[in-house]
Amino acid sequence: MNTADKIPVSVLNRLPDYLHFVKYMSKAEYVSSAAVAKALNLGEVQVRKDLQMVSGAGKPKVGYVRTELVSHLEAALDIHTPVSAVLVGVGHLGKALLYHDGFAEFGINIVGAVDIEDKPLHGGRKVIPPSALNEFCHDNNVTIGIITVPESQAQIVADELVAAGVKAIWNFAPTVLKVPDDITVKNANLARELAVLAVTGVRG
Amino acid sequence: MNTADKIPVSVLNRLPDYLHFVKYMSKAEYVSSAAVAKALNLGEVQVRKDLQMVSGAGKPKVGYVRTELVSHLEAALDIHTPVSAVLVGVGHLGKALLYHDGFAEFGINIVGAVDIEDKPLHGGRKVIPPSALNEFCHDNNVTIGIITVPESQAQIVADELVAAGVKAIWNFAPTVLKVPDDITVKNANLARELAVLAVTGVRG
Structure with missing residues (x-):
């Protein structure tokens, strides 16, 4: 089941938090939207609407059977399709992302790391040279490219990733990539995130 | 000048991108909202409204004097107030953020790094033991705390940061922190970002 087409991105953005809470943090048999809202510091009306979209109305008074809600959230995020x-x-x-242990929770595996230099990696993994990127992506059914090169190299890398068949790019370089319309790009610009936090939380 | 109070967060979120483009990428004397929109792959109407909020209407046909627009964007983000x-x-x-070179562009400096273990850092910087956190924050006028500890430690660290006087927290742990109402928290959950990219760009 894949419900992503029917669920707006604004709602999808909150589902990983719901899933993490109901799967790992709660041990109860039933979980209500009020309990989820309280735990995640979100509005109860919003959580109720979100969960209804994913898992129906729940049972009066008690809410959702927790294990069923887990299954429905996992289905909405399609986490059992390995990526x-x-x-x-x-x-x-790049190393911080390679060694990050949170991606497996959502069925995503960083299967390879490319660099112009061979560098030591934990766990016996090897750095792949750029010349082998295309073949590696095709051999390993790679559908997401993560760009952690400097700004000046980012567009070149994006072009290579698109040529290698990826469908989505997570771009950490502070640049706007030009890609074909059918490629999804998500920019993760750490400096700009912190700049906005500074002006809203400290300077403002 | 600090205009953050008047500018909605949805607009503030885009200002760092505008600033990066008009300050570093464009060399023209004048820059129009159409040019900014094209470069950043955004809608022209949105960019026009955003820039109008920050820098007035611009000159007919040519747009903004680029250097003036830079000044107004810097003022809106208050980047000349060091943080x-x-x-x-x-x-x-944590190391990736410590060595990240993009924060200085927005007047933000990570002045110290705390860990229970002493670890080698580049540039002669020293790791601060947790027992010295409070004094260090007060001595160095620290107003932002960045949490890159495991989930199980995040709330304890948040409490210590609040006690040490920070006003804003950038939290990379996959947990919802409980903090007083006057503390701004921004969660940066890498796994959940990638999970949403996977479902919208690959699995969907």
Whole structure:
């Protein structure tokens, strides 16, 4: 089951938090939208609407059978369809993502790391040279590319990833990539995130 | 000048991108909202409204004097008020943020890194033990805390940061922090970002 087409992105953005809470943090048999809202510090009306979209109305008074809600959230995020990603640029940020242990929770695996230099990696993994990117992506059914190279290299890498068949790009370089319309790009610009936090939380 | 109070967060979120483009990428004397929209792959109407809020209407046909627009965007983000941050948890992600070179562009400096273990850092910086966090924050006028410890430690660290006087927290742990109402928290959950990209760009 894949309900992503029917669920707006604004709602999808909240589902991983709901799933993490009902799967790992709660041990109850039933979980209500009020309990989820309280735990995640969100509005109860919003949570109720979101969960209704994913899992129907729940039972009066008690809410959802927790294990069923877990299944429905997992289905909405389609986490049981394995997704393979390749990371390009093994600097500090690239290594931090390679060693991050949170992606497996959502069925995503960074199966390879590309760099112009061979660098030591934990767990016996090897750095792939850029010349082998295309073949690696096709051999390993890679559908996501993660760009952690400097700004000046990001567009070149994006072009190579698109040529290698990826469908989505997670871009950490502070640049706007030009890609074909059928490629989904998500920019993760750490400096700009922090700049907005500074002006809303400290400077403002 | 600080206009953050008047500018909605949805607009503030786009200002760092505008600033990066008009300050570093464009060399023209005048820059129009159409040019900014094209470069950043955004809608022209939205960019026009955003820039009008920050820098008035611009000149007919030519748009904004680029250097003036830079000044107005810098003022809206208040980047000339220096902000000091402390990072807690010197793992791979912590190091990646410590060595990230993009924060200075927005007047933000990570002045210290805290960990239970002393670890080697580039540039002669030293890891601060947790027992010295409070004094360090007060001595260095630290107003932002960055949490890169494991989930199980995040709330304890948040409490210590609040006690040490920070006003804003950038939380990379996959947990919802309980903090007083006057503390701004921004969650940066990498796994959930990638999970949403996977479902919208690959699985959907």
